[in-house]
Amino acid sequence: xxxxxxYDLEGTLVSTNLxxxxxxxxxxxxxxxxxxxxxxxxxxxxxxFAVTDQxxxxxxxxxxxxxxxxxxxxxxxxxxxxxxxxxxxxxxxxGTYELIDKSRKLGLRQVVITGALDLSVKPLMEHLGxxxxxxxxxxxxxxxxxxxxxxxxMAAATxxxxxxxxxxxxxxxxxxxxxxxxxxxxxxxxSIVGHPAVINPDMRLRQTALHHDWPxxxxx
Amino acid sequence: xxxxxRRKTHESVIYIDRDSAPRIMPSxxxxxxxxxxxxxxxxxxxxxxxxxxxxxxxxxxALNHPLGCDPLFAQLEPGMRVTVAVDDISLPLPPMATPxxxxxxxxxxxxMLAGHGVDDVHIIIANSLHRKMTEWExxxxxxxxxxxxxYPDRYYNHDAEWxxxxxxxxxxxHKEPLVLNRRCAESDLLIYxxxxxxxxxxxxxxxxxxxxxxxxxxxxxxxxxxxDSDSYMDPARSELNHKVIKLGKxxxxxxxxxxxxxxxNNRMYGADMDFLLRNEDDFNAFDRMKFEAMRYTMSKLPRxxxxxxxxxxxxxxxxxxxxxxxxxxxxxxxxxxxxEQYAIPVRGQCDILITGIPDISPYNVYSIxxxxxxxxxxxxxxxxxxxxxxxxxxxxxxxxxxxxxxxxDHQFHPSYIEFFNRLLPETRDAFTLRExxxxxxxxxxxxxxxxxxxxxxxxxxxxxxxxxGENGRQHVGHVIAAGAENAHVPAIxxxxxxxxxxxAIAMARSYVGNSAEITMLHQPMIGIADxx
Numbered sequence: 001x002x003x004x005x006x007y008d009l010e011g012t013l014v015s016t017n018l019x020x021x022x023x024x025x026x027x028x029x030x031x032x033x034x035x036x037x038x039x040x041x042x043x044x045x046x047x048x049f050a051v052t053d054q055x056x057x058x059x060x061x062x063x064x065x066x067x068x069x070x071x072x073x074x075x076x077x078x079x080x081x082x083x084x085x086x087x088x089x090x091x092x093x094x095g096t097y098e099l100i101d102k103s104r105k106l107g108l109r110q111v112v113i114t115g116a117l118d119l120s121v122k123p124l125m126e127h128l129g130x131x132x133x134x135x136x137x138x139x140x141x142x143x144x145x146x147x148x149x150x151x152x153x154m155a156a157a158t159x160x161x162x163x164x165x166x167x168x169x170x171x172x173x174x175x176x177x178x179x180x181x182x183x184x185x186x187x188x189x190x191s192i193v194g195h196p197a198v199i200n201p202d203m204r205l206r207q208t209a210l211h212h213d214w215p216x217x218x219x220x
Numbered sequence: 221x222x223x224x225x226r227r228k229t230h231e232s233v234i235y236i237d238r239d240s241a242p243r244i245m246p247s248x249x250x251x252x253x254x255x256x257x258x259x260x261x262x263x264x265x266x267x268x269x270x271x272x273x274x275x276x277x278x279x280x281x282a283l284n285h286p287l288g289c290d291p292l293f294a295q296l297e298p299g300m301r302v303t304v305a306v307d308d309i310s311l312p313l314p315p316m317a318t319p320x321x322x323x324x325x326x327x328x329x330x331x332m333l334a335g336h337g338v339d340d341v342h343i344i345i346a347n348s349l350h351r352k353m354t355e356w357e358x359x360x361x362x363x364x365x366x367x368x369x370x371y372p373d374r375y376y377n378h379d380a381e382w383x384x385x386x387x388x389x390x391x392x393x394h395k396e397p398l399v400l401n402r403r404c405a406e407s408d409l410l411i412y413x414x415x416x417x418x419x420x421x422x423x424x425x426x427x428x429x430x431x432x433x434x435x436x437x438x439x440x441x442x443x444x445x446x447x448d449s450d451s452y453m454d455p456a457r458s459e460l461n462h463k464v465i466k467l468g469k470x471x472x473x474x475x476x477x478x479x480x481x482x483x484x485n486n487r488m489y490g491a492d493m494d495f496l497l498r499n500e501d502d503f504n505a506f507d508r509m510k511f512e513a514m515r516y517t518m519s520k521l522p523r524x525x526x527x528x529x530x531x532x533x534x535x536x537x538x539x540x541x542x543x544x545x546x547x548x549x550x551x552x553x554x555x556x557x558x559x560e561q562y563a564i565p566v567r568g569q570c571d572i573l574i575t576g577i578p579d580i581s582p583y584n585v586y587s588i589x590x591x592x593x594x595x596x597x598x599x600x601x602x603x604x605x606x607x608x609x610x611x612x613x614x615x616x617x618x619x620x621x622x623x624x625x626x627x628x629d630h631q632f633h634p635s636y637i638e639f640f641n642r643l644l645p646e647t648r649d650a651f652t653l654r655e656x657x658x659x660x661x662x663x664x665x666x667x668x669x670x671x672x673x674x675x676x677x678x679x680x681x682x683x684x685x686x687x688x689g690e691n692g693r694q695h696v697g698h699v700i701a702a703g704a705e706n707a708h709v710p711a712i713x714x715x716x717x718x719x720x721x722x723x724a725i726a727m728a729r730s731y732v733g734n735s736a737e738i739t740m741l742h743q744p745m746i747g748i749a750d751x752x
Contacts, residue, residue, distance in 0.1 A: 005665070095672075098668075098669065099665050099669055102663070102665040102669075105663070106665070178665065178666070180666075195666065210630055213638070213641070215670055216631075216634075216670075217673070218674055219673065220673075
């Protein structure tokens with residue numbers, strides 16, 4: 001039975017996080033005043049994001065994606081390539097390419113599971129040559145974002161659940177699969193595969209990895 | 221037989237008598253005192269050969285009077301491409317006091333290169349699949365001047381997983397590939413700087429092993445080769461050495477190698493701790509006071525602090541010889557010098573071999589001696605320190621003294637953890653492990669990245685550590701881990717455990733009889749039992 005490599009994205013394969021994407025869009029509002037107001041609001045939200053991320057990824061997502069409320073789908077899609085070229089591509093860790101390449105040579109299916117938005121992730125996936133990925137998706141009504149996510153919301157246990165379903169469907173062995181993440185919230189995902197590893201972890205995840213004897217990678 | 225055995229053969233061979241003092245034994249980060257049974261033979265390291273008074277002069281002489289080739293200066297031309305490869309931190313042990321011999325040689329060689337208009341010079345650490353040396357270690361090894369001038373662009377570790385940095389230079393008639401570091405292979409001149417610590421170091425192993433990739437290495441780092449080596453510390457009877465020589469011939473066909481080898485004496489400790497290498501019967505009051513002070517201090521410290529303290533004591537090795545030129549000619553002279561220092565004439569094998577395992581190994585410098593490394597020191601290095609025939613009789617009992625704690629360094633030895641906890645409970649058969657799992661570990665993307673970008677040993681390295689104990693495992697009847705603080709580590713390794721040495725000896729006698737001949741290696745020691 002074949003295996004797969006499941007990657008978290010932001011902080012794991014690239015150094016950017018969700019806030020970088022939000023800031024990018026905030027700076028590209030219609031008009032200087034709107035851009036300034038949106039950027040200022042994003043900056044002021046940072047402490048709240050930081051605290052809620054430590055508390056619960058679900059609460060963080062609820063707060064974070066609210067910041068997209070009222071933004072037009074066309075606009076978000078229009079700037080996606082620019083976001084990739086200016087922000088995301090330079091942030092890809094040097095070791096990312098080797099890790100994926102080595103993993104691919106082992107015959108592992110390459111799958112990215114991320115809480116980032118589909119429209120910002122697509123160009124990066126094309127760049128990395130990864131065709132299988134699952135992301136979060138904003139809900140749009142009449143072409144405008146509502147600030148809510150369409151289910152399933154990719155975070156924490158949902159990622160693990162998605163992996164289970166995926167591996168059953170694709171006849172993939174979890175024992176022969178790998179998972180990589182930088183975030184403590186992805187602990188369920190790490191727990192269900194045979195070869196978990198953490199990348200550039202924070203203090204909490206590092207301690208957990210040490211406790212479980214998981215490899216700790218630095219792709220920088 | 222017993223009387224014959226007990227005849228004093230050499231000043232390094234001592235027999236325990238009624239009034240003998242207790243012996244000091246290392247056991248991990250501790251040193252313990254043990255009363256040994258009367259009649260026990262104890263092997264001590266030989267007295268140190270005096271170091272050369274002016275090592276710079278000796279190095280210059282070797283460079284200017286090489287064996288089998290032109291002097292180094294005569295081989296240099298302006299604009300040529302030169303690479304200097306150096307041994308890594310796995311030797312000598314513990315790391316020697318600065319300036320390291322490698323620093324002295326490099327200073328002389330680099331000065332000579334500059335003087336002859338050679339600017340394109342790289343220094344590469346021949347770490348093979350060992351962990352890459354840290355920045356601090358690299359600086360310590362070559363000194364701040366060379367470090368600041370060459371690091372990081374022209375002074376770096378060999379990378380056995382960097383495809384673009386490797387090149388296949390040939391293969392043996394058995395189709396075994398030899399892939400080497402590209403920069404070294406494509407240089408006009410490769411200068412290798414070696415420190416010969418034990419007889420299996422140096423020679424063709426320096427380039428053919430130190431600068432190769434995984435696929436090349438696994439051709440000779442395999443269980444059968446180790447089984448066929450009797451021992452791998454005896455170059456003439458080492459199958460590993462024979463295979464490496466074949467690869468060395470390929471190296472000599474394609475590369476212009478100027479080999480610089482050095483021999484060192486066995487001054488492992490300075491005046492403050494050199495009593496650890498001497499006969500306890502000869503201790504004066506001051507020696508006893510030093511030992512008690514050390515033991516008291518260590519007893520008050522946690523294990524990590526004891527380890528740190530021991531690792532902070534640099535060895536006081538002195539260079540006893542330096543030769544340069546063609547690899548085989550140079551190596552022959554240096555190995556002979558090494559045996560002059562290490563060989564201890566011994567008559568008669570023993571039934572029970574006792575060895576304390578100190579916190580010293582090539583693979584745990586500034587790190588933890590994990591269970592696999594305890595295994596490689598006991599059944600690998602300590603067992604193989606013989607020439608002609610093993611010190612221990614076939615089917616005899618090996619008693620090692622070590623706490624056998626279940627601790628691993630996550631930064632240096634990540635793949636060891638999985639090997640120990642996942643594979644060894646399934647099988648201890650080296651051939652099965654090699655066939656079933658070695659490539660999986662070698663190609664594990666996490667381990668590859670940790671080797672390349674971090675300071676981890678290669679994913680396949682724990683397998684080599686297991687193979688390294690293969691001839692010991694096949695020869696020894698029983699292994700007893702005395703002083704083991706848990707039951708599961710010895711059990712996973714296939715050993716029995718005992719609370720202390722007395723209990724272990726009693727257990728061993730139940731296997732080989734009460735009249736068993738007992739020999740103890742007085743660790744830490746570098747010494748080769750030269751069996752009659």
